[in-house]
């Protein structure tokens with residue numbers, strides 16, 4: 001395959017990346033590549049610093065694999081650079097290519113298409129704490145963004161705080177609630193039964209506190225797309241056939257994946273053992289959020305990709 005030579009600015013950025021890596025305890029350089037460079041050469045320019053390449057272009061992915069450089073495959077969707085970068089970082093962590101506390105250098109075409117012209121130094125723990133609203137926006141679900149955010153926030157809080165010093169695992173299934181109710185059954189008497197709609201809205205601080213308390217019971221919270229808790233303690237019966245999940249994930253995560261495949265709902269599972277929150281859509285993990293020491297701040301970031 002014909003390879004593209006790095007333009008002079010890209011070559012200088014590689015030298016800068018190497019220097020910054022040495023001076024600032026950087027564990028890897030991530031290159032968002034739109035062109036099939038000679039990645040072995042790029043790696044040699046970085047000397048001993050680990051190179052990871054992220055791309056959604058099949059020819060670039062093939063070149064990366066030929067050169068035996070770790071590849072982060074991105075989804076083929078027009079995203080802002082910021083979202084692509086966040087996605088690449090989350091994928092790299094999910095594949096154990098990076099640790100959540102790492103600091104990395106990112107190289108990308110921020111302003112001109114195809115020309116690597118930008119360098120960012122990113123502290124992953126800080127970046128992941130500032131998960132962008134767009135990470136959820138791109139899910140394109142019928143669940144309004146503010147409801148999804150409330151539920152994911154609550155899941156993250158449960159994963160981080162647990163209850164009375166004990167870690168707690170649970171699951172939320174949001175949207176398409178009639179079908180989700182049909183595909184699940186009651187495990188324990190539903191503690192929300194008998195309360196009015198107003199007393200079951202996830203936006204209410206009191207309801208959020210009750211949810212945190214009740215997260216210790218087995219089963220899932222079912223939430224309507226307008227944010228009303230329809231039931232708690234439901235065991236999901238969706239079939240798990242045809243699904244693939246990372247090894248190490250147990251029954252809770254399989255059930256979350258299965259219900260998101262069988263219905264249009266979004267499922268958010270909190271792992272009891274790690275506090276990690278995984279958001280499932282259509283049977284796969286679309287977002288993974290590691291527990292943070294500090295509370296998560298939502299923010300919108302607008303860096304548009306260069307014009308096609």
Ligand SMILES: Nc1ncnc2c1ncn2[C@@H]1O[C@H](COP(=O)(O)OP(=O)(O)OP(=O)(O)O)[C@@H](O)[C@H]1O
Pocket residue numbers: 169170171217218219220234235236237248249250251252253254255270271272273274
């Ligand atoms: N079909 C299901 N529907 C709802 N909840 C379920 C279902 N199956 C299991 N769970 C919940 O998951 C809990 C733990 O199961 P398991 O340890 O196998 O899950 P896991 O995916 O490994 O998650 P964790 O990381 O929290 O251990 C159960 O106690 C139960 O509350």
